[in-house]
Amino acid sequence: MSVFISENIDYSEAVRSRTAEKLGLDNTPSGSHIANMRRVAAAIFEPLRREVAKGPLAVTSFYRSAVINRAVGGSSSSQHTVGEAIDIDADVHGGCTNRELFDYVRERLEFDQLIWEFGDDRSPDWIHVSLRASGNRGQVLRSVRRGGKTCYLAL
Numbered sequence: 001m002s003v004f005i006s007e008n009i010d011y012s013e014a015v016r017s018r019t020a021e022k023l024g025l026d027n028t029p030s031g032s033h034i035a036n037m038r039r040v041a042a043a044i045f046e047p048l049r050r051e052v053a054k055g056p057l058a059v060t061s062f063y064r065s066a067v068i069n070r071a072v073g074g075s076s077s078s079q080h081t082v083g084e085a086i087d088i089d090a091d092v093h094g095g096c097t098n099r100e101l102f103d104y105v106r107e108r109l110e111f112d113q114l115i116w117e118f119g120d121d122r123s124p125d126w127i128h129v130s131l132r133a134s135g136n137r138g139q140v141l142r143s144v145r146r147g148g149k150t151c152y153l154a155l
Ligand SMILES: [Zn+2]
Pocket: 061, 080, 085, 086, 087, 127, 128, 129
């Protein structure tokens, strides 16, 4: 049986984690986490897939349990741990660029946090987008590596 988070994201894709597989860790979201994921998928991913990529679009990280998030070096306040954040990489299928995704989210969609993840001035390596049920901040950041650490600059 296949459980869908949205029309084009199935459950197994949304909880897949190479770190979880490698370390034998469980990555099962709760019911409220799944509700958050469905909101993000419907309001962020599906419009990007339909309007910008116009075809397959890769989700590179969605839900990560707190344990897995620590193992991958994620921020302890990461919204991935509650299913409110998604990482999307247009370069996997090539239907559009990550910059086009970034610009569309910034200009057209409601979001809590949008991050231009690394890359260069032309395009990020991937985008991170989060959405809450309410109280969305519309915060736009760019991540850069400085001295082995990840810093976030306001855009
Ligand atoms: Zn992310």
